[in-house]
Amino acid sequence: xxxxxxxxxxxxIQERMDRLGxxxxxxxxxxxxxxxxxxxxxxVLIAVFMVDYALEILGATPGERLYAVCETRxxxxxxxQVILGCTTGNKGLQVLPIGRFALTLNxxxxxxTSDGVRVYVDPAKVKAFPAIRAWYTxxxxxxxxxxxxxxxxxxxxxxREILSFKRVRVKVPGKEKWEAALCSCCGEMVPGDLLEDGxxxxxxxxxxxxxx
Ligand code: ZN
Numbered sequence: 001x002x003x004x005x006x007x008x009x010x011x012x013i014q015e016r017m018d019r020l021g022x023x024x025x026x027x028x029x030x031x032x033x034x035x036x037x038x039x040x041x042x043x044v045l046i047a048v049f050m051v052d053y054a055l056e057i058l059g060a061t062p063g064e065r066l067y068a069v070c071e072t073r074x075x076x077x078x079x080x081q082v083i084l085g086c087t088t089g090n091k092g093l094q095v096l097p098i099g100r101f102a103l104t105l106n107x108x109x110x111x112x113t114s115d116g117v118r119v120y121v122d123p124a125k126v127k128a129f130p131a132i133r134a135w136y137t138x139x140x141x142x143x144x145x146x147x148x149x150x151x152x153x154x155x156x157x158x159x160r161e162i163l164s165f166k167r168v169r170v171k172v173p174g175k176e177k178w179e180a181a182l183c184s185c186c187g188e189m190v191p192g193d194l195l196e197d198g199x200x201x202x203x204x205x206x207x208x209x210x211x212x
Contacts, residue, residue, distance in 0.1 A: 043075025
């Protein structure tokens with residue numbers, strides 16, 4: 001997508017948010033998330049409300065060190081990264097390919113677990129919003145292009161009304177020491193505990209290319 005088209009799409013969304021009286025805090029989250037994602041995907045907008053809701057329940061602010069798990073690879077990881085600074089690279093964000101439109105936030109903990117909050121799109125609540133429902137269920141006949149305006153308005157009108165939450169306890173990963181090891185196949189270095197029968201997983205179960 002061209003930068004010009006991206007900014008034009010964003011301007012349209014901002015105009016909608018102004019018309020619907022969206023809170024400046026959310027407007028800022030939405031703007032930054034769309035720029036990062038490069039287009040105003042419905043999942044990005046919904047995930048902004050999810051992050052905002054989770055922060056409120058947790059009594060946390062975006063400046064705090066937090067940990068997040070996204071249960072989908074689609075859209076939701078981006079507002080988490082932009083708003084919270086929890087990234088895949090700084091280990092603040094884990095993305096699990098479960099496919100549920102849900103995310104969990106928790107604070108750091110010195111113990112083996114941390115209590116947090118899981119916010120999810122609730123199928124029972126989505127029923128009251130036909131455009132969101134069509135998007136959420138990937139309904140046959142749902143035309144993303146044609147219904148984009150109606151869908152966006154509905155997402156902003158619904159806000160948190162399509163969301164539910166649970167208080168949850170998550171395992172905190174240990175900070176084990178690690179030693180580097182050479183892969184017997186490619187000869188490159190990896191943490192030793194990631195070897196599979198002496199070879200790295202890139203040469204084994206996670207191989208994704210062949211040399212040309
Ligand atoms: Zn290897």
